Amino acid sequence: MERVRRLARAALGVYVKEMKIWLRYPTWIFAFIALPYMLSGLFNGIGYSIAGPRAVENFARNTGVSNPFLFYTLGTALLLATEVLLQDVAYSIRSEQLLGTFELHYLAPAPTWLIWILYLFPHSTIMVVVLLATTLPVLAFSGVLSSPIDFLYACSVLALGMLPLLGIALALAALVVRYKEPGAVVSLVQSVVILLSGYFYPLTVFPAWVSALSQVLPTTHVISILRSLLLAGEGVSPLDRRLLTLLALAVAYPVIGLYSYRRWESEARRRGELSKY
Amino acid sequence: MRLGGGASFLSTSLLKVLRELCAAAYVGVRIYLRYPMWILSDLITSPLWAVVILLPILLFLPPEAWGSGVVAQNFFWGMVLWYVVSTSLMGIGSAVRSEQQMGTLEQLLLTNANRAVLFTRRLTFELFSLTLNTAYMYVFVQLLFGKPITVENPLPVLLVLAAAMAIAVGFGLIYGTLILWIKNPGALSNILQFVIMGLSGIFYSIRGLPAPLQYISYALPFTYVADLLRHEAMGTPTLLPLHLEYLLVAALAVALNAAGYLAILHVEKRLKRTGKLGVY
Numbered sequence: 001m002e003r004v005r006r007l008a009r010a011a012l013g014v015y016v017k018e019m020k021i022w023l024r025y026p027t028w029i030f031a032f033i034a035l036p037y038m039l040s041g042l043f044n045g046i047g048y049s050i051a052g053p054r055a056v057e058n059f060a061r062n063t064g065v066s067n068p069f070l071f072y073t074l075g076t077a078l079l080l081a082t083e084v085l086l087q088d089v090a091y092s093i094r095s096e097q098l099l100g101t102f103e104l105h106y107l108a109p110a111p112t113w114l115i116w117i118l119y120l121f122p123h124s125t126i127m128v129v130v131l132l133a134t135t136l137p138v139l140a141f142s143g144v145l146s147s148p149i150d151f152l153y154a155c156s157v158l159a160l161g162m163l164p165l166l167g168i169a170l171a172l173a174a175l176v177v178r179y180k181e182p183g184a185v186v187s188l189v190q191s192v193v194i195l196l197s198g199y200f201y202p203l204t205v206f207p208a209w210v211s212a213l214s215q216v217l218p219t220t221h222v223i224s225i226l227r228s229l230l231l232a233g234e235g236v237s238p239l240d241r242r243l244l245t246l247l248a249l250a251v252a253y254p255v256i257g258l259y260s261y262r263r264w265e266s267e268a269r270r271r272g273e274l275s276k277y
Numbered sequence: 278m279r280l281g282g283g284a285s286f287l288s289t290s291l292l293k294v295l296r297e298l299c300a301a302a303y304v305g306v307r308i309y310l311r312y313p314m315w316i317l318s319d320l321i322t323s324p325l326w327a328v329v330i331l332l333p334i335l336l337f338l339p340p341e342a343w344g345s346g347v348v349a350q351n352f353f354w355g356m357v358l359w360y361v362v363s364t365s366l367m368g369i370g371s372a373v374r375s376e377q378q379m380g381t382l383e384q385l386l387l388t389n390a391n392r393a394v395l396f397t398r399r400l401t402f403e404l405f406s407l408t409l410n411t412a413y414m415y416v417f418v419q420l421l422f423g424k425p426i427t428v429e430n431p432l433p434v435l436l437v438l439a440a441a442m443a444i445a446v447g448f449g450l451i452y453g454t455l456i457l458w459i460k461n462p463g464a465l466s467n468i469l470q471f472v473i474m475g476l477s478g479i480f481y482s483i484r485g486l487p488a489p490l491q492y493i494s495y496a497l498p499f500t501y502v503a504d505l506l507r508h509e510a511m512g513t514p515t516l517l518p519l520h521l522e523y524l525l526v527a528a529l530a531v532a533l534n535a536a537g538y539l540a541i542l543h544v545e546k547r548l549k550r551t552g553k554l555g556v557y
Contacts, residue, residue: 031465062340187322
């Protein structure tokens with residue numbers, strides 16, 4: 001019981017600290033809300049400019065969706081949410097290292113991997129606000145939000161899709177603990193995830209081997225399911241292959257991530273490299 | 278230069294600025310080469326990002342038009358201009374913020390070096406990065422589309438690119454001064470980047486924009502750079518008569534740099550007087 005209480009105190013401490021930092025720079029939150037609309041507007045503007053009046057017709061033929069604005073707004077919002085979670089732990093560690101407060105985390109009455117995971121909660125809160133503020137108006141305006149149950153189902157799929165990302169985030173965090181400067185590697189991983197997830201296009205545009213490769217990413221399945229639910233108005237059965245794959249990834253990735261983190265952290269401790277950066 | 282020697286005031290000043298530029302370039306190159314993983318990461322991620330940006334645009338075209346040479350050309354020059362806008366906002370404009378965060382801003386402002394040179398020291402590796410990325414995209418876009426990227430008038434294209442960089446520096450100085458003033462720009466750089474790209478016709482002509490938005494486009498300096506570059510590279514018609522557009526771009530390059538330089542001096546003086554230079 002005491003352990004739970006201590007953990008709850010640590011969680012509250014991390015939550016309050018990170019939320020204070022977020023709220024210190026509210027322009028970032030507004031930017032996250034505005035960016036999906038801006039990027040969608042940019043794609044649509046260029047699309048209309050190069051394709052003329054047949055732009056929407058071509059788009060529908062290529063994607064099966066007749067509302068490109070909704071398609072890109074939803075895609076960008078999901079991209080922002082997943083990418084923030086993906087890089088969050090790694091950059092939080094790096095930021096603590098640069099601030100000189102990294103070592104203090106080892107004095108906390110909770111394992112460090114757990115503390116780093118706790119960083120995800122305040123960031124997830126902001127991302128939920130961003131996702132709701134971005135997607136709800138455009139979904140409601142487009143009239144595709146058939147029922148609140150569908151929306152809740154979509155939210156559950158999204159939450160399930162975040163679990164494997166937690167595993168990838170921990171693996172990236174392990175890299176920071178071991179190799180310190182994470183920017184280049186995180187940027188590389190992010191680019192591959194963005195390319196293969198299909199936030200802005202159906203994956204059928206790629207050769208079959210690329211589509212097959214993309215199946216190992218949780219984001220690929222999340223986007224595909226959400227498009228079916230929200231854009232195509234199709235039901236997704238709980239036994240749907242994509243949902244089952246997502247479930248399997250939600251178990252596998254956190255296990256791999258946790259294993260990598262603990263192994264690399266203990267390696268860094270053994271070599272005395274924990275405080276070198 | 279010997280004191281009391283024959284050198285004129287102008288030549289001494291020029292020599293001083295040149296020395297400062299060399300020193301700034303040296304620092305820029307040292308910093309760039311200190312992180313080879315970033316160079317490698319840039320080389321790998323650039324084509325990936327290009328695909329991520331290109332595909333959503335292609336979806337508006339019928340699949341048979343995806344290999345069109347015109348689309349390939351528009352896309353290639355759009356990417357080049359995107360780098361220029363990024364250099365202005367992220368490279369030069371945000372240099373002030375990175376000096377603030379590293380805690381070196383006060384030391385820099387204690388020197389008697391030219392303020393504009395101080396804030397453009399990232400220009401060296403931005404230029405290097407721009408050249409590398411342009412060459413890389415040139416090969417990549419040709420491989421992707423299977424169409425050659427041809428340049429109708431190579432020399433004027435180089436001239437326009439030089440003017441584009443001059444405008445980027447001037448615009449970046451003004452934006453950097455704003456950051457010096459407001460301290461933390463938050464997400465302003467990202468928002469501004471999309472607004473400029475959307476309204477300046479970086480990937481397409483602004484003629485396709487709704488009429489009210491076109492008025493804003495005409496007020497943005499990058500609109501004319503993008504228009505001239507496409508004209509010289511692809512032979513598209515210009516928004517204004519050609520000689521007038523060249524004149525305007527040259528005037529903008531001079532005016533923006535002068536305005537940026539004066540703005541930095543003014544804001545620095547004001548911040549020193551109010552004691553807010555080191556507050557951030």
